[in-house]
Amino acid sequence: MRRVVKQFSHTKIIFLAALIVPFLFQTCKGPGGVRVIKLGHGLGVTHPVHEAMEYMAKLVHEKSGGEMEIRIYPNQQLGTERELVELLQIGSLGMTKVSTAAMENFAPKIQVLSLPYLFSDDEHRDAVLKGEIGQQLLLEGENYWLRGLCYYDAGKRSFYTKNKPIESPEELKGLKMRVMESNTAINMVKAFGGSPTPVSYGELYTALQQGIVDGAENNPPSLFTSKHYEVCKYYSINEHSAVPDMVIISTKVWNLLGDQEKTWLQEAADESATYQYELWARSVENSLAEMEKAGVEITYPELEPFRKAVEPMYEMLKNNQPELYSIVEKIRAIQ
Structure with missing residues (x-):
């Protein structure tokens, strides 16, 4: 190579x-x-x-x-x-x-770990x-x-927004959502109906304040320690990915x-x-408790609509990148 x-x-x-x-x-x-x-x-x-x-x-x-x-x-x-x-x-x-x-920008096989709802649970x-x-x-x-x-x-990633909670994929339509520089993350937000917008993590607080993006997706500790919750008062725990x-x-x-x-x-x-x-x-545990004290509305939407929305990502991988899809099958076979 x-x-x-x-x-x-x-x-x-x-x-x-x-x-x-x-x-x-x-x-x-x-x-x-x-x-x-x-x-x-x-x-x-x-x-x-x-x-x-x-x-x-x-x-x-x-x-x-x-x-x-x-x-x-x-x-x-x-x-x-x-x-x-x-x-x-x-x-x-x-x-x-x-x-x-x-890391998927350097080693393409690693992108499988970013796929939404890849893992059945923490174990x-x-x-x-x-x-x-x-x-x-x-x-x-x-x-x-x-x-x-x-x-x-790095926990499980969920959506946080400025103006409304995300109770279903449809509510992401028209929203500019910050994502990492990852094609998998970009395709996932598109599958949900949102508009993915890559922004550096260090620049995200200002981007949220200025309305460059309407929200983002991340785990509770990162949302808390970054103080993004000061701008985004809605955290919708749909746990779409568990990217380590x-x-x-x-x-x-x-x-x-x-x-x-x-x-x-x-x-x-x-x-x-x-x-x-x-x-x-x-x-x-501490981050969620502190954000609730700070007035963040934490909701737990039904997960099945989110899972269904990203199924085409797996079909596309199966048809276009069979080598990567074979890794997905091996991962799903692990008990």
């Missing part, structure tokens, strides 16, 4: 690298022989993903006896999710967190991600210099690590994922 940077401007990547490489490049051992890996992400410091990453950094330090260090830069300090992934591809940043929905999702299929998908981006270390729970997050490392950085360093990092990532799942469950 010809190794290329998919979807993104080569000129832009070079520009970003010229600006940030001197600051970021830490793949060689620093003073005292400490291996430093820099990790950037776009979430706030109160988000359970950030807390889990801090735990991972702590574990790396402990396991290595101080020979390895992960330095974390939250809140888009080093760029948007898309820009951070670009920096990983050229080896200028060590690690980041990315939604698997965004089914966990069996898939921890099993052979999930582990294979972690490595799907290696041809594009991106290696998955583990999955983090993925902690990824640049293969350019990974390949410079010694075998023992790789073991320390992988073990820390796996243990942080277990911790993150626990944090996530508590965060969902």
